[in-house]
Amino acid sequence: MDALLSQYIDAYYLHLMVLIGINIILVLGLNIITGVTGQLSMGHAGFMSIGAYTAAIMSVHLAFPFWASLLAGATAAAAFGFLLGLPTLRLEGDYLAMVTIGFAEIVRVFFLNFEPGGKAVGLSGIPEHTGFTLVWTMALLIIVLNAKLLNSRIGRSFYAIRENEIAAEAAGINTTRLKVLAFMIGASLAGLGGGLYAHYMTYIAPQDFGFMKSIELLNMVVLGGMGSIPGAILGTIVLTLAPEMLRIVAEYRLLFYGALLVLLMIFRPNGLLGDIRWYDFKKRWFNKGVKTWPS
Amino acid sequence: MAILSLEGVSQEFGGLLALDQVRLEVEAGKVFGIIGPNGAGKTTLFNIITGIYTPSSGQVIYKEKAINGLPPYELARLGIARTFQNIRLFNKLSVLDNVKVGFHGVTKAGFFGSMLGLPGERREEKAISKRAHELLEMVGLDDKKMEYADSLAYGEQRRLEIARALALNPSLLLLDEPAAGMNASEKLNLMSFIEEIRDHEDLTILLVEHDMNVVMNICDQIAVLDYGRKIADGPTEEVKNDPRVIQSYLGVEA
Structure with a gap:
């Protein structure tokens, strides 16, 4: 399948599409933590690197099959999501953000000094197991499962925690437990994305998972619209492609990237799709089955 | 039978005694009103019953089981539901x-x-x-x-x-100032609605309310708090005519 695609599609575009797919998986994870449950996490790259390194080391040094490595990476990240979540989720907003930044930095410095991970040089020679087909199959599967989850008892309680924690508790929601669950889901998706990334690039180094990577992922969630799955996907596509499109302006690239973010936040403060529901769309364009509402 | 009773419940906030040895018996199937001036401890009492605060001393008994110290979500699962004075919806x-x-x-x-x-x-x-x-x-x-x-x-x-x-599907519903900010006709609607749900849903309702018209019309029993102390309780008619209540809260009529 991948071989077939590469005959018709330019390798560069195929590469971008794979990156978009991987980023969608990562961003949907962060979307659950920050967008849906409202817990500001600025250390998503930390979970990603745990998944990437765990999977890569198992593939390279221990000769585990690809699937087992991938699963181990996601599980390890989820375990750290649990460990980080349990003591820190009583913190809110800025404080939680600080802790997650600190966590991601610890992870980065750890891998910078971790012998089996190749230290600062990074780990190369990871078997290439990932391509367009696999990444997008997984991304689509995760989109579907995500959509189902968010429209269920558990998903609704995530939104409820974001909207009003005290009222959520009064409705019988064990907020601590569900926040930890949200962290674990988000972290495991980051770990999965990391594992896919490692087996796609065949080379990983600690600087791939720095603070800027966390910010980039957070930007995608915020720009797309907090808590919206179509928003997260659109945000990921726009912000993965933007730096590439902006190559034409050469050294002013980052300047334009920044300006783009500022403009979008001015004109769409809730994100591209943050306040648009499928329902509103139907109401506006098809005016079907909706009672008009005097305004 | 009392569905909820408070036995000598006190709540201190750093030296300030918000509730002082409060004793209450709420009978099942009744509408029970709690009234008192601002700062009397009404909302504190609600927060204790719903588990937001753990009382400094005393016991809260719900369906013959001590519930003080349980977290809010556990109490919700036991059938204690509430609304909030400052509306808390998932906006x-x-x-x-x-x-x-x-x-x-x-x-x-x-x-x-x-x-x-x-x-x-x-x-x-x-x-x-x-x-x-x-x-x-x-x-x-x-x-x-x-x-x-x-x-x-x-x-x-x-x-x-x-x-x-x-x-x-609660057994006990706590309403914190349900009529606040409502106009006269909304209040009338609210009153008939409360009576309707009490009968239909087999509920016991505990409410804090400042609007005396509402309280006197729908409550079967009333307790009056003042500076954290319960100064009176009993059937609505009795409390209404209690001189202490009139002095501290209802005001002396001209």
């Missing part, structure tokens, strides 16, 4: 989803069930959906179920809070 969720969240404490679907849509979860969702629509019809918000909660008018938001609380 950026639809009216329908607000009510659906209310079922959390009485439903079971877990992570895998929810994500994979297992048969048990689907049955549960169907039941939730049906009952949520019934509740919305009951409070007259059925035609606004897809609006965002914060786009509702004030009185509608109060009704939505009650619908969400009823989703827990």
Whole structure:
């Protein structure tokens, strides 16, 4: 399948599409933590690197099959999501953000000094197991499962925690437990994305998972619209492609990237799709089955 | 039979005694009013009963079981539901989803069930959906179920809070100033609504309210708090004529 695609599609575009797919998986994870449950996490790259390194080391040094490595990476990240979540989720907003930044930095410095991970040089020679087909199959599967989850008892309680924690508790929601669950889901998706990334690039180094990577992922969630799955996907596509499109302006690239973010936040403060529901769309364009509402 | 009783409940906040040895008996199936001037400790009392505070001393007995110290979500699961003085809705969720969240404490679907849509979860969702629509019809918000909660008018938001609380299928419903900010006709509606749900849903209702008209009309029993102390309680008629109550709260009539 991948071989077939590469005959018709330019390798560069195929590469971008794979990156978009991987980023969608990562961003949907962060979307659950920050967008849906409202817990500001600025250390998503930390979970990603745990998944990437765990999977890569198992593939390279221990000769585990690809699937087992991938699963181990996601599980390890989820375990750290649990460990980080349990003591820190009583913190809110800025404080939680600080802790997650600190966590991601610890992870980065750890891998910078971790012998089996190749230290600062990074780990190369990871078997290439990932391509367009696999990444997008997984991304689509995760989109579907995500959509189902968010429209269920558990998903609704995530939104409820974001909207009003005290009222959520009064409705019988064990907020601590569900926040930890949200962290674990988000972290495991980051770990999965990391594992896919490692087996796609065949080379990983600690600087791939720095603070800027966390910010980039957070930007995608915020720009797309907090808590919206179509928003997260659109945000990921726009912000993965933007730096590439902006190559034409050469050294002013980052300047334009920044300006783009500022403009979008001015004109769409809730994100591209943050306040648009499928329902509103139907109401506006098809005016079907909706009672008009005097305004 | 008392569904809820407080035995010598005190609450201190750093030296300030917000509640002082409060003793209460709330009978099942009644509407019980708590009145008192601002700062008398009414909301503190609510927060103790719903588990937001653990009392400094004393016991809260609900259905013959001590419940002080249990977290709010556990109490919700035991059938104690509440509304808030300053409305707390899930603003950026639809009216329908607000009510659906209310079922959390009485439903079971877990992570895998929810994500994979297992048969048990689907049955549960169907039941939730049906009952949520019934509740919305009951409070007259059925035609606004897809609006965002914060786009509702004030009185509608109060009704939505009650619908969400009823989703827990509670035995005890605590209403914190349900008539606040309502106009006269809304208040009349509220009063008949409260009586209706008490009878239909087999509820005991505990309410804090400043509007004496509302309190005197719908409460079977009243307790009066003043500076954290209970200064009177009993049937509405009795309390209304109690000289201490008149002095401290109702005011001396000319």
